[in-house]
Amino acid sequence: MDKHQETAEPDLKRIEEIVSRYRDQKWPLISLLQEVQEELGYIPPEAIRPIARGTGLFPAQVQGVISFYEQFHTTPRGKNIVKVCRGTACHVRGGRTILKIVKQNLGVEEGGTTPDMNFTLETVPCLGTCFLAPSMMVNKDYFGKLAPPKLKSILQQYGSPGE
Ligand code: FES
Structure with a gap:
């Protein structure tokens, strides 16, 4: 199954396997989080306790690191990530219209994922x-x-929403 479609139940056994490989490492947290995300497509809330146990940290510390780094995502994400620029140079050249049309095409707001993932x-x-x-x-x-x-x-090069 495509990892990005595994949205129902996170694979806790798989998470434990990843955690066990990092147990003896000195500063494992970032690499461990990256691997969990690589494997599952995101870091589910259910992963925080096993990760905390495996690294000797409090769950709140693990959560704090996840929240601090933009690279980590705690909700399932789509197979294709569309990033529209909202910077000044793009804004003055019509970036707002681009964003509006991409939203219409995909049928989602910023941060949203199409129902077909x-x-x-x-x-x-x-x-x-x-x-x-x-x-x-x-x-x-x-x-x-x-x-x-x-x-x-x-967008159609990557499949239409609903396909
Ligand atoms: S790429 Fe720099 S402002 Fe859009």
Whole structure:
């Protein structure tokens, strides 16, 4: 099964297996969290206690680290991550309209995931490609000098919502 579709019950056995491999390491928490996320697509709340036990930390400390780093996600995310830039360079070149149309195409708000788990929509302060404004990314692919008519076909390369 695709890890991004495992939304119902997190695999606690798998989490325990990952935790057990980090038990003897000195500063294992970040790597451990990364591996759990890599494996499950996110870090479910049920993973916090076993991770805390395995690392000798309090659950609140583990939760604190998860909350601190933007890279960690505590809810299931889609197979494809769409990041629309909301930075100034993109904003003045129509970024707001781009975001509006992407939302309409996907049928979700910022932070939302399509019901079929194919897309998650996020916004970011800058993608580092201001010269291509307005810009967005899908997974690791950059798209710049965006115009509304281009958006649907870009998203369709990754499958339509509902497929
Ligand atoms: S402001 Fe959009 S890429 Fe920098």
